[in-house]
Amino acid sequence: MWLPLIGLLLGLLLGFFTNVNIPEQYSIYLGMGFLAAFSTLLGGARAQFDNEFDEKIFITGFFTNLILAITLAFLGVHLGVDLYLAAVFAFGVRIFHNIALIRRMLLKNWSNKKENE
């Protein structure tokens, strides 16, 4: 359980101490990467609660989402249409949906535990 948190801290420290700066026009792609990773993480957590977690689906889901999002952002930049919004919207909906499901499951588990006591 602690390992992911340590990973998060490690990533933050690595990012702040390596002093990497990316030009403003590429920040969209980084944002896409962040959204894809976050939504995949929540999707994985939700699947774990449903006991249907599959590593293959997890990994392939992450990479296809990421590639699709970045392709949309790239095309959007070159076509002059903000296509990346589609990806932001999809990821956003997925994140909220998964958080809602996880919250419900946690609440259910908690009330079940209370009833059993």
Added chain:
Amino acid sequence: MKIRMILYTFLTTMIGLLIAVLFQSNSEPDSRDTRNIGELRQALISERETQQTLNEELNRQMEILYQLEQTEDVELVMGDVMEDLQEQAGLTEVTGSGLLIEIDIVFDENYTGGGIKSVPPYLLRLLINELNIQGAQHIAIGNQRIVSTTAIREANGRTLVNGNWLSQFPIEIKVIADDPESIHHAMMSSQASDLFNYDNFRFSSTPIDNLTLPSFDKNYRVRFMEPVQEDS
């Protein structure tokens, strides 16, 4: 379970890294101060000059205040101040030693362009800027006095100064200055002179001892000031 944790860790590490990088890139200031010591000193000098002008202005105002306090006849002092301000604003005719700049058309054998109707506004603006830099006190283009709100622009291919068309060539630009000789030399070797030559204008300047500049004959459009009425 172990693979799952490693995957999660990988993802959270990535999220952390991306957040850190994004945060850093966005918090970077938009423009950095890249002036070197020379430029900083120049900026400092110009600030000092501003300070000096402000101090001089303050002294002048203090003097006027002192005069007003000392004299019985306030109107006389007010009249003096008013005249002084009117002269500064270009509302009076001024006479003094200065410079007469003449701009005329000149064609060389290889000229292939069209007819030249008037001096382009950007050249006049450049010239006025250079004259002001060199220390000109009053400037008039043709019969139009240049004041702080003078607009120089183009309409229908002709140049307007103060809303009036420039007279025909040669155009006379009258400048009053303390040291006409030095401005004359500065203008003859200036960038403005070169640019006038590129555009097929002949640019000549002569220092003159007695020069009269017309007054600004229009009404000032004052937008951000209004008279305060004393409560009676």
